[in-house]
Amino acid sequence: MAVKVVEVNESVYAANDHLAEEIRGQLKAQKTFLCNVMASPGAGKSSVLLRTISLLRERYAIGVMEADIDATVDAEKMARAGVQTIQIHTGGECAMNASMTKQGLDRFPTKDLDLVFLENIGNLVCPAEEDTGASMNLEILSVPEGDDKPLKYPLMFEVVQAVLINKIDTKDYFDFDDEKVTERIHALNPEAKIFFVSAKTGEGFDAWVKWLSEQADAWNR
């Protein structure tokens, strides 16, 4: 008997990829740089964004799309800091996809924004599998999580343009090997930029913010 094979994922992902390309085209045309921020729960996505925004808000009109299963704590943090924020509830879905990004962008005055951060669901698996239509993908890995994460969640480190290693102020209390993590990331993704930072103390932010501005300026040219 012939084996029937249904490639569900392929078609779903193909449709998503098509919409993602459309979104990127639209963003490029309107000169909005969309940075998709991915990380484990508690890696410090919100704290990194708040500090990054505080360093760039004089220069760019900035907005944040907060994706959560069903919460608003991060969006409220952003709003309290005076950042234009929209909350997206994924209704149990473990990651943003292009369709959700589009629904978010449609309800947000992105035409007037130069730089938008999409704070994705805290998860190292699903978000790596879905193209959101962003201009760039960023992964934040925190020191307490350990330097072995590229071995366990390789796709995440393959789909990003940059990795921030956050919470470096806690390095005395955790076994975390900078060289090993760099090697492991570059084995998966030789082009990935790696920045060692602390959202708490601000260490390392100058280099990260300079690089990010260059990417945004190149996109919005």
Next chain:
Amino acid sequence: MAVKVVEVNESVYAANDHLAEEIRGQLKAQKTFLCNVMASPGAGKSSVLLRTISLLRERYAIGVMEADIDATVDAEKMARAGVQTIQIHTGGECAMNASMTKQGLDRFPTKDLDLVFLENIGNLVCPAEEDTGASMNLEILSVPEGDDKPLKYPLMFEVVQAVLINKIDTKDYFDFDDEKVTERIHALNPEAKIFFVSAKTGEGFDAWVKWLSEQADAWNR
């Protein structure tokens, strides 16, 4: 500034409850207690398991099922510690489901084991949505992740019988409020047992291991 909320709901959950119940019946009949261990990446699942096993291995025949996307680092750690281990590769899936658990159990001499730990994929979303057929669900939350995680990933804290708050040895370096996290967990799940532990120093393990033994003994009676 007001927060705009977009409800994007397109979640479809696989209904595998029936198979999960079958697995539980089989485990109960053969007197094997299966503990499903869930957590964020880097919360310390493997370290907690290694210490728990070292305290219980004289008393129980113990095995570990390691679920990973496509890695074997944790399984190798367990095997080096002399623990019976089977590696399950989920092939990109972000959580174990009942069918995967069954495939694991079928290839593992669980009949001769009293206590089996299933180390689920590091993720606070998907594993909470899938019944694996385990006798109990455990969530490990680590101090560096923050005390707000029950607000952001409520389902995870609703489906567990116990929460271990791990890495309490690092509490001087993070803002983590024991009372707040306890309140937030109990608001979602008033019956949940909460233990504050450090897999590094061993603090808090006596109470956790005593409670776990009672659960296993009651199941295997």
